Amino acid sequence: MKLFKSKNMDIRKLIILIIGVLSLAACHKDLGNYDINMPVEPKLLNLDSVYTASVGDSLIIKPKIESADAANIELQWKISVMEGNDVLYTGPALRIIFGLQAKRYSARLTVFNKANGMKYFHNFYVDGGTEFANGTTVLSIENGITQFSFVKPDGSVQARLYRAMQGKDLPPNPTNLFLLRNTFTGGTLLGYWIITKNGGIRLEPNTMQEDPKYPNTLRNNFFTTPDNLEVGSLISHPQGVMMGVVNGKFYGGTTSTWDQAATYGMFGLPADGDYELAPSFVMSFTQAATYFIGFDRNRKQFVRINLYGAPVYFGTQYSVSSTTVFDPTNVAMDLVHLEQLNNADCFAFCKGTDGKIYELKFNVQFNGPFTFTPQHKRLFIRQELINENTKWSGAKNGVIYIANGSKVYRYNPVNEELRELATSFTGKTISMLKLSDDEETLMVGTEETVSFLNIATGMNGVFIKKIEGIPGAPVDMAIRK
Structure with missing residues (x-):
């Protein structure tokens, strides 16, 4: 029995030894000489990263290919269009009439080697433009x-362009011209607004035609149109909408939808409250919050409006540090003009009951803790410079x-x-x-x-x-x- 166990032990040792030798042999470096034939990558020449195309003109891109048999190469072109069908084209050169809108489009050239099935890619952009770009x-x-x-870049003037293109006149009493861009989406262009005292017209920025996509009159830019329109003043918000005083109430263009939706920028109901605003107001915008300083012309007081999705009227819901200089809730003067410099110092130019112009300086914290700090009140140094025709x-x-x-x-x-x-x-x-x-x-x-x-x-x-x-x-x- 002892002899049998000893023989079994020897056999096991022999097996382990054989396995070890085989393992070492398997780890031996393979010094064999192999030929690997990698496919030759086609070399693309005469290609740029950005191409500019004018709407209605030909877009031609003709690359040159080296290091490959041209008979086996197929070029596949694609221009990606978010709001419509992609532009697809196959051929040695892209030759199309550019009929897209005047925007930037992502594009890709696929080089397909039919001999071996390999594909190679080149990404680029197409900038669509018009004479008004x-x-x-x-x-x-x-x-x-x-x-x-x-006015073209060379200084030549296409005068009375709207009249020439539309065959009619704009509304009277012009006040503002806005070129709206949504800076929150990289500067998406949203159109021109021509604002007048009692109306306005929206133009598509690449054609200068009345915009067929969005409401193209100020009256149609309201979900519920007021009986009469009297524009106090409007300003452009960085999200590419207008905000301001109409009929003494504060309105803000809606930003709660995609900026390509037809309702983007339309006015809903005004900020609710018992007030009538003077035309002049200021907007303080930061990435964190936006507020407005207005002036109630009836109560002759500064009021607070915050943008919480839509404008919200808070009136005099703020604390005043001191009323020694002046009382912002009872100014007892008419506002002529209001300025805020660098989102900080505010200057209000007001006409007193004595007929004189006073300069009021103050600071506010209207994003919290909602404070108003009067700083000075004094007669403006050159009274004769301020009247209804003064520009600021x-x-x-x-x-x-x-x-x-x-x-x-x-x-x-x-x-x-x-x-x-x-x-x-x-x-x-x-x-x-x-x-x-x-x-x-x-x-x-x-x-x-x-x-x-x-x-x-x-x-x-x-x-x-x-x-x-x-x-x-x-x-x-x-x-x-």
């Missing part, structure tokens, strides 16, 4: 008639540009310095003031002309250039780049 639009009033004109434009650097008659002034509220800008307008009445987006240029409108002034540090409004040939007196303008 770049330039300046100007809203003006000519002999009592509202005019809308387009407040800058983030803390100064306010004021125009009256034929002169433009730079007003610094810190030291009450009022300095006339360097450029003379030779007696022409100023009808428009507008800051550029970077606030280094001031656009000044006079009869038939828009002048561009340099207001960068130390420049004091020196002349840069001008656009001539505008029909009548400019009221507002928008620049599309």
